[in-house]
Amino acid sequence: MKEGNGRITKGDELYPFFTCELGGGMMTSYHRRVYVYPQDAYSLAIVKLGSGSNLLGYYMYHGGTNPEGHAYLNEMQRTPYTNWNDLPVKTYDFQAPLGEFGQKNPHYYILRKLHLFMHDYGETLASMDASFPQADKPQTKGIDSYLRWSYRQKDNSAFVFVNNYERLQNITDKKGVQFEVCGVKFPQKKMIVPAGTCCIFPVNIDGIQYATAQIVAKRDGKIYLEQIAGIPTEIAVDGKVLRNVRAKGLVSPIYRNIYLLTSAEAENLFLPEEEKYRVQSSIPVSFHKKQDAGLLRKITIGVAGVAEEPVDADFEQAAIYRIDVPSEKGLLSIKYQGDCARLYADGKLLADNFYNGREFLYGLWRLPQGVKQLELRILPMQADEPVYFPREADTTPGEKVIACVLYD
Known part of the structure; x- marks a missing residue:
């Protein structure tokens, strides 16, 4: 065969x-x-x-x-x-x-983003319950009719987990995506989640009402987010909505104490120069x-x-x-x-x-x-x-x- x-x-x-x-x-x-x-x-x-x-x-x-x-x-x-x-x-x-x-290997670096997240937010995540908005949908291999996502929530805070990838399957872009978690609907306009996207969005975490960027770490009062390829970054904070934000890396924050990184920067975050991917x-x-x-x-x-x-x-x-x-x-x-x-x-x-x-x-x-x-x-x-x-x-x-x- x-x-x-x-x-x-x-x-x-x-x-x-x-x-x-x-x-x-x-x-x-x-x-x-x-x-x-x-x-x-x-x-x-x-x-x-x-x-x-x-x-x-x-x-x-x-x-x-x-x-x-x-x-x-x-x-x-x-x-x-x-x-x-x-x-x-x-x-x-x-x-x-x-x-x-x-x-x-390459997944050493890509997994570091989750290691940093769990180091800095693991205590917050651990007490959160899991919810599955798509639980009534078909769960068999290769199903591509909806976006697979879940969220972990406690009180008024949550993390939204998105997975639009399946090994050896031709998963497509998902159009018209908008989440509603903890009474927060985001982004303001429905978006496209590209094929292959896997990420974690924050809701009411560390002063951020929501972000269509992955939360990675918080150190010394600074919060680090990763810009997800193909998804416009929208951040609601301090009663404002920042749209189409561009990554500035570690050079300067995009707003107060919030730094937006590229995927490569997030994967190498806090590594000494000699240990970064090359x-x-x-x-x-x-x-x-x-x-x-x-x-x-x-x-x-x-x-x-x-x-x-x-x-x-x-x-x-x-x-x-x-x-x-x-x-x-x-x-x-x-x-x-x-x-x-x-x-x-x-x-x-x-x-x-x-x-x-x-x-x-x-x-x-x-x-x-x-x-x-x-x-x-x-x-x-x-x-x-x-x-x-x-x-x-x-x-x-x-x-x-x-x-x-x-x-x-």
């Missing part, structure tokens, strides 16, 4: 929302190569808070690596305690906000192919009724590449195409990867001293594998290394 541009086996299903813990990532299993987008994690967190949760809890906020042991510690169908998904032997990255090697520079790393792949392995179906991951012996038939270790000890990125890959140093397994269209990463600072060359083994992509691949993955049969680069 086909879904989008990916492959999906009979009986598998892509869910519109993750079943993982709030705001975290999703581990790529052998039979289902999930590709997490930043908005997946963010929208889930918005929905959870707007539904009454008071805790931003994570299963994996920082990805990890399975430690050395007497036996493999990876989850697999062949063991009685974890017999559902086959996971990699070494990597436990989980596409988390902080990656396996400490790298800051595009990493990279240098090429030399590699060459040593051996073509041998016989294709037979992909078996395990006790959970899904494809089983390869075992050690299968990699004897893998294509083999040699990678020269650069003198700098940065983050090695291997851009490849194939079913799955393993990285070795002097015969020892260092890392492994189930291909889903993203890079295979390894922190070279973990290498034992004196290692000059790495061995990369790739099992080729097979035709009609009983595996779900996302649209970002190249499912052409075969294998190849596209590039190896070192990030600073």
Whole structure:
């Protein structure tokens, strides 16, 4: 069966929302190569808070690596305690906000806005009850006939939670939107909520009657709001209504103690300069192919009724590449195409990867001293594998290394 541009086996299903813990990532299993987008994690967190949760809890906020042991510690169908998904032997990255090697992924920054909000407004939010104006509407996957929103309220104050995003669904702009919460109707003229929008609006919070901007933080008497892309900022305060307000960042307030930030400024708010989001520079790393792949392995179906991951012996038939270790000890990125890959140093397994269209990463600072060359083994992509691949993955049969680069 086909879904989008990916492959999906009979009986598998892509869910519109993750079943993982709030705001975290999703581990790529052998039979289902999930590709997490930043908005997946963010929208889930918005929905959870707007539904009454008071805790931003994570299963994996920082990805990890399975430690050395007497036996493999990876989850697999062949063991009685974890017999559902086959996971990699070494990597436990989980596409988390902080990656396996400490790298800051895009959703690390986008989630910071909620972390700041919960730090500064969590006590206020915790005592608020949740209300669901759209509870009588259809709640099934892909429904696009109305805007999904809720609010948390206590006394005369509230936070309005808006989610116009659903994973892998073509959610459209919502026209003619106007909220009425705590007797406050806003904005003054009905607005359009663009597709993909997830945000939190304040109602009677810290002197702000309402704002069509996301409330982010309050520190040292200053209130920080985020301007939401595609939504004109309207703020009612001190009996006035400020319309079409433009973000001025941290340079100056838009009104008294209220600062309006762009999304990028909100995501980097209070971070030291060296920790703010930036595009990493990279240098090429030399590699060459040593051996073509041998016989294709037979992909078996395990006790959970899904494809089983390869075992050690299968990699004897893998294509083999040699990678020269650069003198700098940065983050090695291997851009490849194939079913799955393993990285070795002097015969020892260092890392492994189930291909889903993203890079295979390894922190070279973990290498034992004196290692000059790495061995990369790739099992080729097979035709009609009983595996779900996302649209970002190249499912052409075969294998190849596209590039190896070192990030600073």
